[in-house]
Amino acid sequence: MSRPLMLCPASLAPRKATSSGETIMDVWQKLTAHIRRKGLRNTLGKIGKHYFFAHQELLWMERDLVSPVPPHSLKPYPPLRVKKITADNASAFARYFGDRVGTMAELAREGHTGHMHVDDQGDAVAFIWGTPRDYFDRHYYGCLFPVKPGEFFEFGGELTRAYWGTELSVDLQLELWKAMAAQGCDKVVDVCEFHNIPALKLHLRMGYTEQQRIMNIYTLFGRWRFYRETRYSGSRLDALRKPSRPPVTATAT
Numbered sequence: 001m002s003r004p005l006m007l008c009p010a011s012l013a014p015r016k017a018t019s020s021g022e023t024i025m026d027v028w029q030k031l032t033a034h035i036r037r038k039g040l041r042n043t044l045g046k047i048g049k050h051y052f053f054a055h056q057e058l059l060w061m062e063r064d065l066v067s068p069v070p071p072h073s074l075k076p077y078p079p080l081r082v083k084k085i086t087a088d089n090a091s092a093f094a095r096y097f098g099d100r101v102g103t104m105a106e107l108a109r110e111g112h113t114g115h116m117h118v119d120d121q122g123d124a125v126a127f128i129w130g131t132p133r134d135y136f137d138r139h140y141y142g143c144l145f146p147v148k149p150g151e152f153f154e155f156g157g158e159l160t161r162a163y164w165g166t167e168l169s170v171d172l173q174l175e176l177w178k179a180m181a182a183q184g185c186d187k188v189v190d191v192c193e194f195h196n197i198p199a200l201k202l203h204l205r206m207g208y209t210e211q212q213r214i215m216n217i218y219t220l221f222g223r224w225r226f227y228r229e230t231r232y233s234g235s236r237l238d239a240l241r242k243p244s245r246p247p248v249t250a251t252a253t
Helices: 020-038 040-051 098-109 168-182 197-205
Strands: 006-009 053-064 081-084 113-118 124-131 151-159 187-193 209-220 224-231
Touching (some): 098 113, 113 168, 151 168, 168 187, 187 197
Parallel strands (some): 151 187
Antiparallel strands (some): 006 224, 081 113, 113 124, 124 151
């Protein structure tokens, strides 16, 4: 089963004004450096995806908010404070997420629920968002993610590099789940890029299951985007699963 293609122009970020000579030199240096690192074939493939045609597969995942989180071996992290993101405190993102300050304030004004974890300097080192209503993502994918009653859509989770591989990736979600459960939600849904292996492993580690739905995003000439939902049977993530172990008791309640 699939849905018809939907079309909209992709958002294009403004480019920095430079002279034509500087632009050509900059592009050539980046191109040759990429060829040295990744090889000619990989470089040509990347150019083709960026300028001609690209296809992204976003797997829909889901999880209830009360089942125990599977055991993990993540590292502990220094104490942090959890704060609700508002338009007034979005400046806390300036140090580590400087290009997101405006977006954070905008999402807060739209009424979505956002949490940031801040260090002892008051700087946000991690954030995550959730919404119990349909979410149109105009900042990244440019498409609509529908949400059913009782669910909430989780999006935008990110940690600074210093906290990669720590328990913060778990606590970040658990804190949001508690807040959304208080709003009457009993299930979290989100999407994950099929080629983003670390993110998929994180979902499995948190106990998410596949909905067997894919949001396909096609980008043509870097300008036009087409969207189509398809379905599949079985699992596409079996190769990433680890043998199960007795669960721990961390929950969202």
